[in-house]
Amino acid sequence: MTQQGLTQRGTAQKSVQQEDMTKEGITGEALRSAPLRQRRTAGALLPWVTTPALVLVLVLAWHAYVERSGISAFILPPPAAVWDAWTGLIIATQTWRHTAATVYETLAGFFWASLIGVGLGVMIGRIRWLERVINPFVIATQVVPKVALVPLLIVWFGFGMPSKIVIAAIFAFFPILTNTVLGVKSLDPGHRDVMISLNASRLWVFRRLELPSAMPYILSGMEVGIVLGLIGAVVGEYLGGNTGLGYLLVARMNAYETDMLFAVIVHMTMVGFVFYFGIGAVRQLLIPWHESVASDHKTRS
Amino acid sequence: MPLVVDQSPSAATGIRLSAVEKWYGSAQQPVHALSATDLDIAAGELVVLLGPSGCGKTTLLRMLGGLIRPTHGDIAIGSRTLWSADQRDGTSMAELGLVFQEPNLFPWLTVAQNIALPLELRGVPAAERIRRAAELAALVGIQGFEQRWPRELSGGMRQRAAIARSLAHDPRILLMDEPFGALDAMTRDAMNLELQRIWMATGKTIVLVTHSITEAVFLADRIVLLSPRPGRIDWICPVEFARPRAIELQSEGAFQALASALRKRLQAMA
Numbered sequence: 201m202t203q204q205g206l207t208q209r210g211t212a213q214k215s216v217q218q219e220d221m222t223k224e225g226i227t228g229e230a231l232r233s234a235p236l237r238q239r240r241t242a243g244a245l246l247p248w249v250t251t252p253a254l255v256l257v258l259v260l261a262w263h264a265y266v267e268r269s270g271i272s273a274f275i276l277p278p279p280a281a282v283w284d285a286w287t288g289l290i291i292a293t294q295t296w297r298h299t300a301a302t303v304y305e306t307l308a309g310f311f312w313a314s315l316i317g318v319g320l321g322v323m324i325g326r327i328r329w330l331e332r333v334i335n336p337f338v339i340a341t342q343v344v345p346k347v348a349l350v351p352l353l354i355v356w357f358g359f360g361m362p363s364k365i366v367i368a369a370i371f372a373f374f375p376i377l378t379n380t381v382l383g384v385k386s387l388d389p390g391h392r393d394v395m396i397s398l399n400a401s402r403l404w405v406f407r408r409l410e411l412p413s414a415m416p417y418i419l420s421g422m423e424v425g426i427v428l429g430l431i432g433a434v435v436g437e438y439l440g441g442n443t444g445l446g447y448l449l450v451a452r453m454n455a456y457e458t459d460m461l462f463a464v465i466v467h468m469t470m471v472g473f474v475f476y477f478g479i480g481a482v483r484q485l486l487i488p489w490h491e492s493v494a495s496d497h498k499t500r501s
Numbered sequence: 502m503p504l505v506v507d508q509s510p511s512a513a514t515g516i517r518l519s520a521v522e523k524w525y526g527s528a529q530q531p532v533h534a535l536s537a538t539d540l541d542i543a544a545g546e547l548v549v550l551l552g553p554s555g556c557g558k559t560t561l562l563r564m565l566g567g568l569i570r571p572t573h574g575d576i577a578i579g580s581r582t583l584w585s586a587d588q589r590d591g592t593s594m595a596e597l598g599l600v601f602q603e604p605n606l607f608p609w610l611t612v613a614q615n616i617a618l619p620l621e622l623r624g625v626p627a628a629e630r631i632r633r634a635a636e637l638a639a640l641v642g643i644q645g646f647e648q649r650w651p652r653e654l655s656g657g658m659r660q661r662a663a664i665a666r667s668l669a670h671d672p673r674i675l676l677m678d679e680p681f682g683a684l685d686a687m688t689r690d691a692m693n694l695e696l697q698r699i700w701m702a703t704g705k706t707i708v709l710v711t712h713s714i715t716e717a718v719f720l721a722d723r724i725v726l727l728s729p730r731p732g733r734i735d736w737i738c739p740v741e742f743a744r745p746r747a748i749e750l751q752s753e754g755a756f757q758a759l760a761s762a763l764r765k766r767l768q769a770m771a
Contacts, residue, residue, distance in 0.1 A: 388605070390601055390603050390605040391605055391607060393568055393599070393601060393605065394599070394601075394605050394607075394618075394666075396567070396568055397566055397567065397568065397594070397597065397598075397599040398594075398618065398619050398622050398670075399589065399591055399594045399595065399622075400622050401622075404622050408607070408610075408618070408621075408622075409607070412607070412609040413609075415609075487609065489608050489609045489610075489650050489652075490608070490609075491652065
């Protein structure tokens with residue numbers, strides 16, 4: 201059963217059983233869905249309340265623990281110290297230089313991973329023998345502990361940005377590839393029949409059927425890929441060079457500035473969020489028709 | 502490509518099947534889906550292919566629609582041959598509008614864009630497409646829903662949109678493969694009435710596949726009864742109730758007599 205089939209069945213059950221022969225029938229159905237929409241909006245607002253509340257609870261618990269246990273600030277600094285460190289961090293121009301480097305490396309790596317991942321994915325998804333030939337290698341690139349490749353890549357590409365871009369690309373590549381392959385293969389045979397019956401050219405089949413049909417899968421791959429790419433870039437920065445948030449993190453650790461270490465982690469998390477929601481925005485822009493976009497209002501925002 | 506909305510009854514074309522035969526499967530284990538079949542369908546006629554599963558009715562329809570190629574024999578759409586070697590005849594294909602059991606609407610296109618897809622593929626300008634989509638939406642009774650996504654429509658409304666799409670490029674022949682099979686009984690009755698109305702308004706030739714005896718008797722000018730293993734024509738039965746037919750016809754004696762005669766023949770096949 202394809203996703204499409206499931207979706208249709210689900211919606212069909214939701215909609216009114218009796219068919220609407222009259223015009224009143226049709227409007228009646230449209231009206232009936234109005235309270236449903238309101239319930240959805242209420243659900244969408246919930247995280248705006250619960251998320252800050254839960255974060256607050258967590259911070260209070262952290263504060264209480266530090267107060268009571270008298271734990272050393274080198275091991276666990278109090279939230280207030282982290283807050284001070286963080287505000288200091290984000291007003292420093294140096295921080296933004298490092299952030300820009302990491303963001304650039306992540307985006308450049310993500311770009312190449314998307315280009316190669318989608319291109320190769322489309323080919324693998326369509327050509328069965330190619331899939332058989334390439335699959336072992338694709339799995340190998342996934343099974344090898346990618347972190348183990350980092351020193352090698354630094355030897356090859358130097359301590360500058362190119363090595364980090366390559367690392368970010370390798371981290372981001374796999375989910376984009378596998379999702380693209382899945383997307384290309386998940387073509388609904390009924391949709392294909394429609395295009396055949398309309399005598400559509402290959403170009404039209406690609407533009408109007410294959411590409412939009414694979415798009416939700418590709419974007420899911422990208423959503424995972426961009427966050428993995430950020431991890432790749434940061435890991436690369438740990439091991440070599442003197443720019444980027446990874447470098448900043450290691451430098452703070454070596455200086456025993458634990459509060460600053462926390463602040464950098466918070467900062468990196470923010471950057472990750474921006475990437476993640478960036479892809480989410482692209483998703484809303486490119487596939488507004490997809491169920492995931494409609495339901496995302498509930499779960500994501 | 503002429504795009505005049507010609508809905509006069511003269512804008513129909515007949516279909517002729519000459520010794521059309523279909524085999525599936527490998528050379529070691531061939532499956533005889535349809536034995537050599539001859540059938541003439543007149544222009545403007547509403548023919549229903551009726552039979553149990555495995556009787557080759559869907560295979561037959563998919564061959565008429567150019568989706569699969571006959572193993573032997575010829576299919577003529579009007580005066581043109583549909584298949585020559587491995588090639589479909591583009592002109593013949595343009596005469597066909599297909600409706601499937603599933604609506605098969607593209608979820609990434611709005612209802613209007615779905616309806617106008619055949620026009621878009623033919624390079625019709627956007628303004629004309631919008632006009633035509635609105636016209637067709639009205640014809641099938643889903644006006645006002647043109648800008649919705651397909652997932653926002655009920656099953657019956659989606660199938661109406663699919664019918665509108667199949668009519669968009671003004672084909673002379675409509676091929677329908679169990680188009681209402683996935684709908685509940687009440688929706689189905691309503692859609693049968695709608696289809697009769699659309700057929701009478703447009704004068705298309707319609708070939709419809711079903712396994713519902715009631716649907717067949719209600720809609721058909723002629724019922725082609727198919728029997729399985731291998732699929733072949735068992736009986737061709739003219740249905741001569743006056744049109745437009747109302748749902749009440751289904752409870753009349755003559756209707757039920759014909760339905761039970763068909764049921765008996767179908768039971769004899771099992």
